[in-house]
Amino acid sequence: MKSYFSILKIVLHGRSAGKILLATVFSFTFSIAVILCTFGLMDGFDHLLKSGLRHSSGDLLVTSKKGFFLISENLKENFESIRPLAVAPVIQTEAFALYQGISKGVLVRGIEPENFSQATGLKVELPDDGLVIGEELAQALKVGPGDEIALTFGRGNASSDSLPTVRQFKISGLIKHGIYQKDLRLVYLPRKNLAQILDVKEWVNLVILTTQDPAKPLESLEIIQKDQQRLRRLLEQDYFVRPFWSEYSFLIEAVKVEKLSISLILQMIVVVAVFNIMAFVIYIMEKKAQDFFFLRAVGLSLKKLMRFWFISIFIVWAVACAGAHILSMFFNWSLANVSFLQIPGEIYVLSSLQIRLDSTAYITVYLVSLVWVLIAGLFGYWRLKRRPIVQGLRQEFSS
Amino acid sequence: MSFIRLEQVEKSFGKTRVLVGLNISIEQKELVAIRGASGSGKSTLLYLLGGLDQPTSGKVIIDKKNLHDLGDEGLANYRNESVGFVFQFHFLLPSMTCRDNILLPARIGGKDLKQIEDDTIKLSNFLGVTHCLSKYPFEISGGEQQRINIIRALSLRPKILLCDEPTGNLDSKNSEKVTTLLKNLSTDFGATLLVVTHDDKVASHFPRKIVIEDGQIIG
Numbered sequence: 370m371k372s373y374f375s376i377l378k379i380v381l382h383g384r385s386a387g388k389i390l391l392a393t394v395f396s397f398t399f400s401i402a403v404i405l406c407t408f409g410l411m412d413g414f415d416h417l418l419k420s421g422l423r424h425s426s427g428d429l430l431v432t433s434k435k436g437f438f439l440i441s442e443n444l445k446e447n448f449e450s451i452r453p454l455a456v457a458p459v460i461q462t463e464a465f466a467l468y469q470g471i472s473k474g475v476l477v478r479g480i481e482p483e484n485f486s487q488a489t490g491l492k493v494e495l496p497d498d499g500l501v502i503g504e505e506l507a508q509a510l511k512v513g514p515g516d517e518i519a520l521t522f523g524r525g526n527a528s529s530d531s532l533p534t535v536r537q538f539k540i541s542g543l544i545k546h547g548i549y550q551k552d553l554r555l556v557y558l559p560r561k562n563l564a565q566i567l568d569v570k571e572w573v574n575l576v577i578l579t580t581q582d583p584a585k586p587l588e589s590l591e592i593i594q595k596d597q598q599r600l601r602r603l604l605e606q607d608y609f610v611r612p613f614w615s616e617y618s619f620l621i622e623a624v625k626v627e628k629l630s631i632s633l634i635l636q637m638i639v640v641v642a643v644f645n646i647m648a649f650v651i652y653i654m655e656k657k658a659q660d661f662f663f664l665r666a667v668g669l670s671l672k673k674l675m676r677f678w679f680i681s682i683f684i685v686w687a688v689a690c691a692g693a694h695i696l697s698m699f700f701n702w703s704l705a706n707v708s709f710l711q712i713p714g715e716i717y718v719l720s721s722l723q724i725r726l727d728s729t730a731y732i733t734v735y736l737v738s739l740v741w742v743l744i745a746g747l748f749g750y751w752r753l754k755r756r757p758i759v760q761g762l763r764q765e766f767s768s
Numbered sequence: 769m770s771f772i773r774l775e776q777v778e779k780s781f782g783k784t785r786v787l788v789g790l791n792i793s794i795e796q797k798e799l800v801a802i803r804g805a806s807g808s809g810k811s812t813l814l815y816l817l818g819g820l821d822q823p824t825s826g827k828v829i830i831d832k833k834n835l836h837d838l839g840d841e842g843l844a845n846y847r848n849e850s851v852g853f854v855f856q857f858h859f860l861l862p863s864m865t866c867r868d869n870i871l872l873p874a875r876i877g878g879k880d881l882k883q884i885e886d887d888t889i890k891l892s893n894f895l896g897v898t899h900c901l902s903k904y905p906f907e908i909s910g911g912e913q914q915r916i917n918i919i920r921a922l923s924l925r926p927k928i929l930l931c932d933e934p935t936g937n938l939d940s941k942n943s944e945k946v947t948t949l950l951k952n953l954s955t956d957f958g959a960t961l962l963v964v965t966h967d968d969k970v971a972s973h974f975p976r977k978i979v980i981e982d983g984q985i986i987g
Contacts, residue, residue: 375864375868375872375875375876378863378864379861379863379864381863382861382862382863659859660861660863663859663861664872664876665844666818666820666847666853667847667848667853667872667873667876668844668845668847668848668849668873668876668877669844669876670840670841670843670844670845671840671841671844672840672841672844673844673876757821758820758821759812759815759820759821762820
């Protein structure tokens with residue numbers, strides 16, 4: 370180790386060498402951080418979108434081709450075939466929310482809070498006479514808990530022989546799904562109250578089914594796809610069975626494609642950083658050639674030289690990875706806390722973004738950067754190795 | 769068998785033949801001057817003996833070992849443990865103090881520094897450069913730098929001391945001093961001394977002289 374530090378001292382001697390090394394490490398750190406943050410944002414987007422959708426739609430959504438339907442024993446048996454963890458019958462209808470001259474088109478859901486929470490993992494505090502609205506809707510209407518808003522309903526699908534119904538409701542709470550559109554459009558009422566308004570009794574027009582624990586992140590969509598196919602085969606004639614992501618499947622697919630293409634593009638950033646490392650290597654080779662050849666002359670073997678070289682490269686890589694990790698954490702914190710980094714939800718669908726990276730993503734990014742940095746290291750080692758000691762000594766001593 | 773043996777050694781750089789069929793035997797602790805004009809191949813011979821280069825053909829046998837068979841790691845060990853180099857340009861590394869420069873071969877070789885440090889101090893006292901040990905090379909004079917260079921070459925008590933024009937940068941008075949010093953130290957350390965020089969005066973101090981011209985021994 371002493372010989373390592375002796376060589377390091379020689380390599381870093383001089384005012385510029387240390388500064389250039391520092392700049393090189395910084396550029397490599399930033400390159401890795403950019404990749405981590407980009408991947409993290411895309412994974413975070415994907416995760417937030419899916420979890421937000423599950424919070425509003427459970428795992429599977431069953432609707433009838435005829436509109437409203439009764440949950441018969443036969444239908445319940447069909448549901449049981451996929452062993453659901455929770456089944457939440459829902460009445461869903463469109464309405465207008467009105468408050469002091471401002472109106473918004475909303476989707477009113479009549480739910481039973483307990484089984485809805487079980488099915489979606491979203492806790493809804495909904496008293497018997499209460500009304501819960503999305504946070505973005507509350508902001509748009511400039512209302513909060515305790516305020517009264519009016520909802521204007523059509524008579525619903527069960528009967529269409531009447532004029533719209535207008536009802537006043539006191540807002541009992543706000544809710545956040547994490548998806549901007551949902552938070553802007555969804556309004557929750559106790560199911561029996563909405564059934565009474567629409568005069569649909571025990572009829573519903575949506576059933577939310579959950580087969581996977583909503584509290585845990587979803588590992589794969591395949592299990593749900595299989596459940597969907599099984600249930601679809603059973604209910605094919607009269608019902609639609611859709612997975613929770615069907616509404617935003619284009620976005621999930623786009624993120625997947627984007628991730629692949631961006632990962633390729635981002636390699637360019639690493640390549641630029643690797644060029645910086647190579648430039649540093651060339652600089653050191655040019656500046657310290659005399660020293661290196663002298664060290665070889667007094668007994669530094671190629672093996673020891675290689676060990677020194679690759680330990681140094683490894684340290685640069687490790688420092689850059691650690692730095693990149695810290696930078697990505699800082700960026701994640703900034704996303705949540707710095708106002709100008711807050712994203713417009715109406716454009717990005719989600720109310721907020723966060724970086725989310727699993728260990729596979731970290732390992733992939735770090736390993737790819739290690740491969741690049743090793744290539745740079747090999748280049749430096751090759752430059753050192755290719756010139757015989759005597760040739761090096763003669764050239765360097767004569768200059 | 770002689771301590772150093774060169775058998776039919778040839779060295780070419782491309783089409784240029786620098787050494788042609790050299791046969792040399794040198795005994796242990798012998799003091800030898802290798803004399804020749806510039807470009808005669810005397811430095812190349814020194815590099816072959818020092819394991820810094822390999823002959824195009826022939827054998828360089830040191831202490832019964834053919835250097836060609838040692839491989840890079842073996843040659844590096846040989847250069848570190850068995851050979852001390854004194855170059856015309858002393859080449860002390862500016863990033864280190866003179867003490868660290870002297871200890872560099874020991875550090876590279878992973879040797880125990882305690883004994884070497886003690887020897888360094890003794891030799892520094894003898895050569896009058898103790899005050900230079902904690903200084904950087906650029907803080908001391910050219911003569912002091914050359915003496916530090918010699919201490920470094922002898923720091924691992926090499927079996928062979930190879931000097932390439934060690935007096936090339938010195939005036940005649942200092943040349944004589946350094947030559948005498950190298951001879952005396954080699955004798956004290958029991959090292960075989962080979963000094964490459966183009967200077968007849970320097971060569972005249974040595975009991976044996978090898979004269980090289982156009983890559984061949986002529987005397």
